[in-house]
Amino acid sequence: MNAEKIPDVIIARLPVYLRALQRMSDSGVKTTSSKELGDHVGISAAQIRKDISQFGEFGKQGTGYSIPYLMDKLREILKVDRLWDVIIVGAGDMGHALARYQGFVNRGFVVSMIFDNDPTKIGQQIGSLVVENARLMTEKIRQNNIKVAMLTIPAAAAQEVTDQLVEAGVKAILNYAPISLNVPDDVKVQYIDPATHLQRMTYYL
């Protein structure tokens, strides 16, 4: 048990390590070193070792880390050694793409519902899901104890819907709307805004 507060920057890197380990594992490799893993993800070996050692002694001197073992440990730490039900709010193009994305389930997530308030979209089939009426959203969130949501609606509606999600018990929001959200301290938000990400690179051009 580790009582120390782990810095957010370290937590943010762990999924990247896990993703790289998954790829090594897929290609049949069983063992890696902090040097090799660091080369893969563009981070120094010292930092990799420091990050991992926050949670225990998962490596062996001389031989490095067992990939399956380290993956298990990282999954435990990140709490993705289970399947989280995730909802999508907004059945536009982005909502569609996420609903059909095959990459969630082996990384700890299942899209279990998708909502919209547009009558022409409600009832529509997307993959194995049917678009549900947004008016029922908070009720369904509570019934199914949903903690994780992805928000793919216009910026103008995003804060209001966020307030509903939070009120219904959602604690993690992946926000695709191009706006900063206001949430209580115990609710986490991650932002995905392609224009913002592009603007982080043009400075260097």
Place this chain on the structure above:
Amino acid sequence: MNAEKIPDVIIARLPVYLRALQRMSDSGVKTTSSKELGDHVGISAAQIRKDISQFGEFGKQGTGYSIPYLMDKLREILKVDRLWDVIIVGAGDMGHALARYQGFVNRGFVVSMIFDNDPTKIGQQIGSLVVENARLMTEKIRQNNIKVAMLTIPAAAAQEVTDQLVEAGVKAILNYAPISLNVPDDVKVQYIDPATHLQRMTYYL
């Protein structure tokens, strides 16, 4: 003129400031303070002032910042006071969603081409674009002097296509494939991987 190297973390925050200012501007506000802007984006007033002051004295004591003026300056700094042609590689669900996204053009970007290597997709119309043969990609990149690309292909093909993009002169890649890319120092990559972003939040649940 500022010869000092501006830290990457500051550059990464500027698009967020710009986005918040745009929203204030849209709602008719003409002036803001570091305190108010900071409240909007969840960053301390001191940090906002420090960040902005790296580039000049854009505010006025007593009254704060003129929103249109500060937006102009941030756009100049980020080089989004112009329109960048951007290509999409991969015409799957995500490529579709990005090709039809309306949020680029007023933030400095125009999607000008989309490529795929799947014969059933080549020739397909998406919005105002037609899916082009990936075999022509490097040629078209050179012809049109493309510097920015979005990558929405499976992880297995991502590094190979990245090498082609780099070889053809692309300097900024927004990568939607769930894999870390290897690029030269003068090429920037931003990562968008919804599963990774979700995994950054489950730790806290």
Place this chain on the structure above:
DNA sequence: TAGATTGTTAATCGATTAACAATC
């Protein structure tokens, strides 16, 4: 054993915050 690589400490480097004189 000899070589390799971890976990950890101490040193360095960088980023954030607090405080306030300057000034609109």
Place this chain on the structure above:
DNA sequence: TAGATTGTTAATCGATTAACAATC
């Protein structure tokens, strides 16, 4: 003018790197 808020300095805080003893 009086109040508000900037730009900037110094202090604090936190993160990264380098180095190496421990050990597989």
